[in-house]
Amino acid sequence: MELYKTNQLKIYNSLSKSKELFVPIVEGNVGMYVCGPTVYSNVHLGNVRTFMSFDLIFRYLKHLGYKVRYVRNITDAGHLENDADVGEDRIAKKARLEQIEPMEVVQRYTVDFHNILQKINNLPPSIEPTATGHIVEQIEIIKDILNKGLAYEINGSVYFDVLKYNETEHYGILSGRNIEDSIHNTRELDGQSDKKNPQDFALWKKAEPQHIMRWPSPWSDGFPGWHLECTAMSTKYLGETFDIHGGGMDLKFPHHECEIAQSQVKNKVKPVNYWLHANMLILNGMKMAxxxxxxxxxxxxxxxxxxxxxxxxxxxxxxxxxxQAHYRSILDFTSAGIEASEKGYLKLMEAVNSLSKIEASKASSIDINSWKQKCYDALNDDFNSPILIANLFEAVKYVNLLIDKKETLTADDLQNFKITINAFVFDVLGLKNDMQEDSSDKLSGVVELLITMRKEARDNKDWALSDKIRDELAVLGIQLKDGKEGTTFSVN
RNA sequence: GGCGUCGUGGCCGAGUGGCUAGGCUGGGCUCUGCAAAAGCUCCUACAGCGGUUCGAAUCCGCUCGAUGCCUCCA
Structure with missing residues (x-):
């Protein structure tokens, strides 16, 4: 039986600002859309954190037995430099600066993006559509919104009429804003604008003559507004209403608010059941910039x-x-922080590598099922990975006690224990075992030989020789560990 | 100025109205030829001030501080 049938997954929904029981639209299936990167420069660490957070969510949903369609877009056009009619998108701007074709910029940074996410061991999404591949869909949505009277055309550009939308719907439902407030508090923007109201956002922008990335449309040769692509692609691949929409906290307003407005007008239904927002990563206590x-x-x-x-x-x-931090918390990246984590990570991996040394007994002194349940409880509570990791360190202690035979497990419990640890460490958390690569048979044969020689030296009380073996192996990154059951080693 | 979020022990970071987070660091003990590893154990906590409550770090208010968004942003 699928695990999701016995696990009550609760997810924090930004829309309701509370944890809700997760019930997908179609039982056993999950549709998830996450706003991807604008590929105009290298991904930075904050991007990676966000996508890794949703990778954890993707992995856990799959682990629970859901069939997940995970869509994450690549924004390769139409992303305005700002909303004040500068009329140039950031991809094109970067291209001009670097004297290369816009699609060359897109290609370069898309490759970089994929490389980094692969290194960090993110699973690829099910579909990774591009904005430029969905111009037609976006134009169709604009036509529809125009027909419904909630957008207007000025000088070849089309804008969404936020005030009119707000007459019947709540623009600001996700971010907790009231349009009246923002009317009085919108900052002065440089440059002139065709917009009727500052709150309106572009659905289509007419391209200036020097603008390279352009597509024909009923209104002008131009390019789509940034907010539109996510609506077009999420609707196309996941339907008019789908389960989960994710993204960085900073996209809540205006991006996700605009998506909701566009979808409401086009499809007359709320587009998303669960809105998830990953929090920011800061560096040494300050915003990364x-x-x-x-x-x-x-x-x-x-x-x-x-x-x-x-x-x-x-x-x-x-x-x-x-x-080690929850995805909804701000995380401060510091040197001391990652050094501490690295040590903990190595300790965890060492325990995973030692699982094979545990021998089964006739009785169990540890309640594996209750420990296992704590691991599931952690993730079922809005994907609380720090708590899961705390439980895994509990398991590390068990592993060491089991090896020392201070605790015991039956063969069945031991099997259960091993499977659970591996599932959470590798499948769900998506960690890779850095400590395994060098442990080839030949190397371990050599080290075992040295361990035997050192034991002989110790038996002869030849401390000089035994310490020499131990210390010089340590220099090579091989650590000897004397235990009750003899000496073992680990490679760093 | 508006709308939010947050303020936890040396550091990082969970969490809950009354009961151990966890990791890293430091001290002690066991084990050890010595160490390391491992196990056990200890230490300075919940920004400040009020309020609600039998009881709050956890709820409410205010103050101070940090930070995000309001303009492209994961």
Missing amino acids: KSTGNYILPDEIFTGDNKILPKAFSPSATRFFML
Whole structure:
């Protein structure tokens, strides 16, 4: 029987601001849409955190036995530099600066994006559609909204009429805003605008003559507004109403608010049942920003080539660091923080590697099922990975006690224990075992030989020789561990 | 200015109206030839001030502080 039938998954819904029992529209199936990156520069660590958070959610839903269709777009056009009629999207701007074709920019940073997410061990989404591949769909939606009288055309551009929409619907339902407030509090924007009201947002923008990325439409040669692509693609692949929509906290307003408005007008139904928002990653207590230099790229962490960290940290250690915080909490990336996480991660992996050393007994002194239930309870409570990890460290202690024969498990319980640990560590948390790669048979044969020689030296009280073996192996990154049942080793 | 979020022990980070988070670090003990590893154990907590309550770090109010959005942003 599928696990979802016995697990009560609760999800925090940004729309209701409360945890709700998760019930998908179609039993056993989940449709999930997550706003992807704008591919105009390298992904930074904050992006990675968001996508990793939704990777955890994707993985757990799959683990529970759901058939998940996970759609995450690539924004490769139509993303306005700002909303004040500058008339140039950021992809095109970057292309001009670098003297290359816009699609070359898109290609370069899409590849970078995929590389980083692969290193961090994110699963690829089920569908990864691009904005430029869905221009036709977007134009159709604009036509529909125009026909319904909730958009207007001015000088070849089309804008969504937020005030009119607000007469019958609540624009601000997700972000907790009232349109009346924002009318009085909108800051002055530079440049002139065709918009009737500052709150209105672009559905279609007429391209200036020098603008390279352009498509024909009934209104002008131009490009779609940013908010529209997500509506077009989520509707196309997941339906008019789907289960989960995710994205970074900063997209709540205006992006997701605009999506809701567009969908409500087009389809007359609420587009999403559960809105999920991942919180921000900050660096040394401050917002990450290129302009201030408070900034680090994922690859700079993996290579150690940066001014913030004393050494390199593996993608797995980085992932583990981020999983130790809940996805809805702000996470502060610091050198001390990731160093502590790396040690914990290595400790966890060492325990996983030691599972094979446990021998079964006739009786169990540990209640594995109740421990296992605590792991599920953690994730069922709005994907609480920090609590899951705390429970996994409980398991680490069990592993060490079992190896020392201070606790016992029956063969069945032991099997259950191993399967559960592996499932949570590798399938759900998506960690990779950095400690396994070097443990080839040949290497372990050599180390075992040295361990035997050291034991002989110790038996002869030749401490100089035994310490020499131990210390020089340590220099090579091989640590010897003397236990009651003899000496074992681990490779770093 | 408006709308939010948050303020937990040396650090990072969970959580709950009364009962252990967990990791890292530091101290002690056991084990050990010595160490390491492992196990056991200890320490300074819930920004401040009021209020609700038998009882609040957990609910409410105010103050202070941090941070996000309001303009592209994961």
